[in-house]
Amino acid sequence: MARARVEQQPAATGATLVVMVGLGVAFLLFMAFLNVVKSGNLLNESNLLYAALIFYTGAGTLYLGFGVTGTPSYVRFASLATWAGLLANTGAIAHRWYEAGHPPFASIYEMLLSFVWTLAVLTLIAEKKYGVKVIGTVTMPVAIVGVVLMQLLRTEVHPLVPALQSTWLHVHVTLAMLAYAACALSFALAMMFLIQDKMKTETFLAATSLFGVATYAGVLTRFEKWGGLSVAAWNPQEKSEIFLAKGMRLFVVIPDLGWLMLLVLAAVAAPFVLYLVWRKTDNEDFINIANRAVFVSILLQVLALVFFLARARDGRYGSLDAEGLFSTSLAASPFILSGLVGGIFVSLLYLLLLWRRTDLERMLPSAEELDRITYKTIAIAFPLLTLMIAAGAYWANRTWGSYWSWDPKETWAAITWLVYAGYLHMRITRGWRGRRAAYFAILGFAVVMFTFFGVTYLLPGLHAYA
């Protein structure tokens, strides 16, 4: 029996990808080294972070490669790369801590630094202790996105404004990072569960596609004549939208972006159409084409996001309602931005589910085991969330004289807490196990992400500097 299985498997050891990734990492590091060696300052924070990014990307590629091909050696090298990335990441944190003279928790940049570090640590723990070997397939992309975001955000060391000089702040943020990293892990485990649970991917395909269609249809309500896309104008001095009259915002038109959005709408709608055809004809080919269409739609969605970021971040555009050029900002289009990011996120989740293979399933613990570990991570995350909120309230009380003032970040932290409280109640009193619990864990992490990024960038409040 064992022999038969060996014969069925291709003899490939997967050396190609390992070598390619290894060469890629070496090449990028070498190029970076050549650039840096001129300036003479080798081990500074941005270089270390860049090294971490390269290693994490290498690890992510190998984990994904493992997800697709199921070659065991990939995982070994992937966790080696994760270790290397973690080392560089630790160096970057140490460097920043030394430079700034305070733990790296003061700005969203510094918090991302700590978050990515915790995530890498937890990935390695989950892999070594619980044997969830492919967890990196989910957590490494999250880490990569985190590091890329860090490159986009400002990096100067800012002295702490008076309100932030408190031990309680450090307690609060440390707890937040631990809790959020645990939430990220529970999300990754829930995804692994769905893979292991042999759920039908077709329904998920239709839902993903419909979500994309709804998002882009919403975005296209801003479609203007000749292919432009209108977005709210932004006054950078006052940090607010520009109003023509009471309740009437001024819109500027970014040329050509409308066409791109229309193209993406077609691309995200295609899988759903193919799904409908499959339902009618029962011909498996259509589902296969639909899956490929999802790939294409992700590429186009990323393209749309990049163009949107590039053009809406700054620049001045004309308006249909007023003379002259006006500037805009990402902050002026929160819903479009979150829609685009959300669409990509959901499509990637689907892609992950597609990687279900028998050899992958053998590499994972059983579904029941994954379900239990998911619950355990949430059992760790929930008390941490509670203490995080409490420490934040205590800090606010010492700083502003009020422990709870319903500012957006506080409110969303409470919402996160309630979502996980709901999960625990449904699990304990209603016996929710398996798939429904996994959906809940995924929802919880989505709310965490919104609290972390969404509130900071999309909603105003006291936490503006965090």
Added chain:
Amino acid sequence: MAGNLHSVPHKIWQTLSAIKTGVILLIVVVIVSAAGTVILQRPVTDPDEMQRAYSPQVLHILDGFGLTDIFHAWWFVTLLVLVSLSIVAASIQRFPNSWRYYSRPYKSPDETFRKALATQAQIPIGDEDSGLVAAEHVFQRAGLRPERMVRESSLSLFGERNRISEMAVYIVHASLLLIFLGGIVDALYGWRGFVAIPGGEQTAQLQLHDGTVRTLPFAVRCDAAGQDNYADGTPKKWWSKLAVLEDGREVMRKEIVVNDPLVYKGVRFYQSSFGNTGKVDKIMFTVTQANGQGAVKEIALGADEPLPLDADTTVRIADFIPDYVVRDGQVYTRSAQVENPAVHLVVESKKSGRAVNVWLPPIPSFEQNSSSPYRFEATDLQMVHFTGLQVSHEPGQWAVWAGVIVMGLGLCVVFYLVHMRFWAVPVRDPRGRLVLWVGGTANKNKDVFEQRFRKLVQQIESEVKVQSESCAPAHATSMAGD
């Protein structure tokens, strides 16, 4: 619940205590709170911005439903009260069962229970007593505090750990109610306000956030206030030296900084802002005689104190403009910030009664600098600063912090303390052999418990073996005696 099962109060009670109701209420709270972070909220956003962001009709509707101040709207408070009631009802309904379970643990398992239990094992033993003694030893070592149960003709053993884990859920829910209670007390009896005290002055009155003025039974004096900067000019620290005065006597003194308030009789004073009043405290000048004779003098001129320069001449500050601008033949100030300061000095002669207006910098058509017997050069400027204090009274916050601590402990018990129960009963197996039936159960983490149980059984087995070996000669003799 006594009485008619279909009575209305009973139905309300049933609905309120159902988990479903609780979850639906929580979902509503989540949706409403999320809405409150998207719609601009009243006290935080100033009215102008509200009017700019929403058209009058929309604003009217939002205001009408309380959507512009969701978290203080009566229906939101009602919602939170309903959540509390649901927690209380659900707890009351489930509590008696749990309490019975907690206070009267099931110690002597009967046959039905023994058959149904998922985790169990049977260990062959020589006689009842040695089996129980072996189990007793092992239980003791595992920290299970074994109890011998005697029932009519049968003996058995019971051991358990962390029984408190069964009640932890109630502890957590009670702590949540405690936090709510603190919040309600603060909402009813607490207040928040703001007061700005210029250096050297005192006040007992402050403006509350709802616009009313409150008079404290004591006064607060600001002796000094200041700002320390980082090298790059961003503020590093704001501080104020405060003193509390009761009936004119000083009863307390403290230097407060941003994260370290002054607390007196439950009223807390927080450093929240700092600024200058636009009024001058002192200006330093170097003074030389206009004819070039005499020594150079350094003087410090206070706001309301004329200073003699010689036997005949005095100088005083007539006016200080922190940020001046000249328009239409008038000197105006644009702000209280020291951006573009000008000072108006009056140099007077007692003998002649002549007064000369000196302006620094010299503003044309105002200045008479050249007729002054002295030349002035300003070298330094000290402004009167005010300290902005956030003042709050939160009598309920202790309930909140107590609730938080209890909740932290409660959650640790809920998630990490496992209630484990073990029983050992000597019985005859179907083939008539004497065996020690060992069973165990845990209220969570069942997979880890299985392993633990198997280890315990192994330990009992080896203990039984050791005992039978040491007892073997004794048995032999007694058998021989027969």
